Amino acid sequence: MLTKQQKKGICQCLRLGVRHKMIAKELGVNLSTVQMLSAKNKIRMLLEADYHSGHGSGLTPPKYNSENLVGDTEAESKQYSQQRKQIWQWREKQIKLYGPFNWHVINGDLCDGKGERSGGTELLTTNRQKQTCMATEAAKLSNADNYLIIRGTPYHTGVSEEFENLVADKLKCEIKDYALKEIGGCVFNFRHSQGNTKNPFTSLINEKESADKWFLDGTHKKRSDVIVRSHTHRRAYGTHADTHLVSTPALQGYTKFGSRKCNKVITVGLTIIDIWPDGFPEIKTIKADIPAFKI
Secondary structure, three states: OOOHHHHHHHHHHHHOOOOHHHHHHHHOOOHHHHHHHHHOOOEEEEEEOOOOEOEOOOOOOHHHOOOOOOOOOHHHHHHHHHHHHHHHHHHHHHHHHHOOOOEEEEOOOOEOOOOHHHOOOOEOOOOHHHHHHHHHHHHHOOOOOEEEEEOOOHHHHOOOOOOHHHHHHHHOOEEEOEEEEEEOOEEEEEEOOOOOOOOHHHHHHHHHHHHHHHHHHOOOOOOOOEEEEOOOOOOEEEEEOOEEEEEOOEOOOOOHHHHHHOOOOOOEEEEEEEEOOOOOEEEEEEEOOOHHHOO
């Protein structure tokens, strides 16, 4: 039987493209063992966040994408409509290209809420139940074997209610505020919010240090291998001391708030994670090219 270290060594060689016979010879294992690990299917995860369904630039299924006059001018309304259409079409194509998926994790802010700060003027609908219907239809497109939802910010998802729970009910899946989830031998640490620091890696490293303290304190039974945060709509991925750090892109386009007050670069996109037999997460973030964003 392979030890954990042997399995890790074989998989690392496979990831680097080393020939099977060379791996068997140098690591002192049977060729059939190497071939078996090479042929073993990886666990594929679709990781998304920040749908903001219901917003004029949020993730919107085609049947909800009316020519609603979201925006202060006719030109702005047209741009919002094009953003919605193009984001949906791009995402639909990625799901077809990279599926099937064993897991689909949605890391918060599935709906946009009532939009109080702009008087609801940026919304397709203020009906949050309808917003959750949009988000549910979007989530179901992946047809994943398993779903997991992490709750987002109360401003968007309900201060005294939990509207994302409705999506979880329809998907028949688990929903949590914060989750430590072991999948295929890899421990994921999911939470929606993070600090909006100048450099997204500063926030991610702060999150890693906090997770390490919880582990050393004994509250977390296992050390986190992958820390996933969202909220800022900024894509970042890196490693620090053997921990993988992910800040997810969003699936919402430009907003009035962002255009007027923010100067940090946001990204629309999604993340694909392949978990190898040794528990190693191979992480790829994919940025969307949306023509309607260009000015």
